[in-house]
Amino acid sequence: MRPKLKFLDDELIHKITNEAYELLENVGIEIHNKSVISLLTDHGAKLSSDGKRVFLSHDLIQKALDSTPSSFKLYDTNGNETADLGGYNVHYTPGSCAIYFLDSESDEPRHAKTSDYLRYAKLMRKMEYIATQSTAFITNDVAEQISDSYRLYLSLLHCEKPIVTGAFTDNGFEVMKNLQLAVRGSAEALASKPVSVFSACPTAPLKWSDISSQNVVDCANAGIPVEFVAMPLTGFVAPITLTGTLVQHTVETLSGLVISQLTKPGAPVLWGGSPAVFDIRYETTPMGDIGTMMIDCGYNEIGKHFKIPTQAYIGLSDAKHLDAQAGFETSMGATLAALAGINNISGAGMLDFENLFSLEKLVLDNQICGMTHRMLKGIEPKEDFPSKSLFEELISEGHLLIADHTRKHIHDEIHFPSAVIDRANRSRYREEGGVTLKQRARKEIEQHIAEEMDECLTPEIRKELENIMLTEAKKNGMDSLPKII
Template identity: 35%
Template sequence: MEKFKFDETLQLKILTKSQVESMHEKALYVLENLGIIFAYEEALDLLEQAGCDVDRETQKVKFPRELVEKCITSAPSTFDLYDREGNFYCTFGDGKTRFNPGSSASNVLESDGDTVRLSNVKDLKLLTKVAQSLPHIDFVSSSIVCEEAPGELGSQYLYYTEMQNSIKPIIGGATDAAGVPRTFKLLTAVLGSEENVRKKPYTIFDICVTSPLKWSHIGARNIIDCARMDIPINLISAQIAGATGPITLAGCILNHTVEILAGLVLAQVTKPGHPVSYGGAPCIFNMKTMYTPMEAMECSMITAAYSQMGHYYGLPVHTYAAMSDAKIVDYQAGSETARSGLMAMMAGCSNVSGPGGLNVIAEMSIEKLVIDNDYIGTLKHLEKGIRFDETTLAADLLLEVGSGGNFMTQKHTLKNYKKEHNYSNITMNYQERAAWAKEGKPTIMDKARAYVEDIDKQTICPLSEDQRKALDAAFIEVCADAGLSEDVAKDLIKKYDEA
């Protein structure tokens, strides 16, 4: 994608060209005249050296226009991702929309579809196996916060679990300042060398700004560490309209633009050309219920608008969608998942986090993840568009079959039905009623539950013995670095093995 240009592809566009340009100008105005806080000394040093106006007492940084636009230009429009085995996986930002499960859920909805409890390592292990098995879930993610993991360990126990149960790239992150170098040790153990970690990126690090207009010491250090260790970054603004961001949607989009551009500048002055994704997790504050939904229509509208800004800057775009604020897998869950997922894809998002997520992504349902996979399959079928050539137009076939004819017996049908129609379905019901009744009238949750139970019995893409030994050793080292004893580390490894 070109920089400071309008994407002319067929996409959902909620802002006009003049509104995009105005949003950019207003963002530069705010960055230059108000600035944004960076609560990390090294970030202040780097930004000051790059030409920013830094107030050490308030930790506020003001950005000259020329520097912001220079950094936008230096950030790449695409970057390559690799799998756990070092094989090329995809080009991120290539125009396709990819999906991964929701992130950081503290609770899980059990398979009965009603019981909610704290999440544990067994849940993450199973969810990662299921995500690996599903054809339309492209990445795995730190989707569950395991209650066994000590607070000092940050997200490293999550990476430890995910890398053992999937070869797909990981959408992860850290909850602690030292999270990046610690995760780098785990990645090195599995990938075999630091060079492999740097040259064949296997994870994208989500890093969240503290809205409004502040990068914490954790976020700022994570940005710097990722840039220095060649780990691609997904910058996320998770403002809440009416609480941590303006109540107006346009104001939220402006706040989002300012926050993400400030983080992008820090990444680029640390290492010019470092890959950065333009991400977000928009919420609104419902003044009636005092709740903060992520899947209200307004959230999708904000996503569509900031996607246009990301495309204007020539960057890959990320959002949270294809999930629901519902508490069970019901009509609300289905309608919100479908609407937000479709709008995110039509807005040209490169990556959508959220499938399986419920209740402002505080909860994960593994069964819903399976159901969402089926819906995402229909989105990807739509994304392919309509094949248009002499074969698919079938003009000669129409002449051959003629009025009142039948196409079921034609070779043309046999050759093309799998190319034209989507058959990658696990849970949806496309039978006539009698056939469905004969099978016992299974519900969509029944089918999802059966699929998960089958995957639970399987061993899926385990690490080699040498990789596992190296990972265990690195994990013990990471725990020690976090101030945890070797006994604690070994107990966590044991809990993983027993899960």
């Protein structure tokens, strides 16, 4: 039996979704993109007298829901299936997108360089419990206008895993699409085997910006999956109650869904988000708050009610360093998300309100993800009935360390974490240097990065990617791309 977690009963889900339909029909959604407004009105949506708010009828929403796929798959840069997003399947991905990078030596935040991103991408190839990579942080050694596409360029070049990413510049989406086309070879191949998921974020309350709504349209046309990332903040730009916040999240996400499905019925999407409880004491948006996590799990249940695959920014922390708070907030979120069956769980490696990325934390979080994967396999009988002969063996031998039953089931039954997790008795711990979690994580990082790895992609594709990126860099005042060592 797969263990499951639920916060909402069917009656409450119906109340929330019905309320969302009411709001979309009568309060409407503000859209700052004329072609998106036209798309909606062409399909019968009503427009407010000032031309800013669009009102979506229940029928239009239902039409969008009917065409939304209940699952889709992601493929790595070599075309191998990596993640099946649907049902109660759970996959992890690093959080994104941080502005700062936690320096391993000083333990202080700083701006990241290309060399930091290469270490991240190489490390991600070895994070066995984190299925997909993300463009986790930006580097500041390229022009700001290409900082979104440059991350994707580095990720495609140096790690084969599919990528959760997003465009935040005017021309970003086009360049990022072209990079993916270079990897796949054709628009058809890219649509049939997506290598990325793009985040598209409505603005709370009930608003879509020009770029974000355009990204939804562009992704749908290209067959690139979108994760809707609504960010209602309780008591600030959303109701103080968790239920009220869920209503708002549903409204904002359904509106994105309608834009996507009217653009191209069947376009793959994730019912995602990054809502938070707003901490009025510090004016911050804690991702590690239990209320935030409950909202995430709650909207996941609404997504499941609509039979749409889900995503959440959960399993991350607001701590500033790899400390106890970082561990407990991350593992609490990752565990709840896994039990709730959130299909794509974004958060690994992230600290400080999604502003700070840490490789050490990524290595720890990989272990947390591994443990939750074991948890999801549940407790299943494996040659446990009848047990008489096994217990007779135990009594006669005094232990079952080398019993056939042990040998057969030890690796699928018991999850053994890497040496990042301290399991030594105190004497062995001392003998091995008495090292801290951070030191053990650093050791694992260096071990992985030192490993010989095959280059991703063919030399021809690598060259094509470089040409695309260099052209964009030159357009934006750079003579060359940062040197990749």
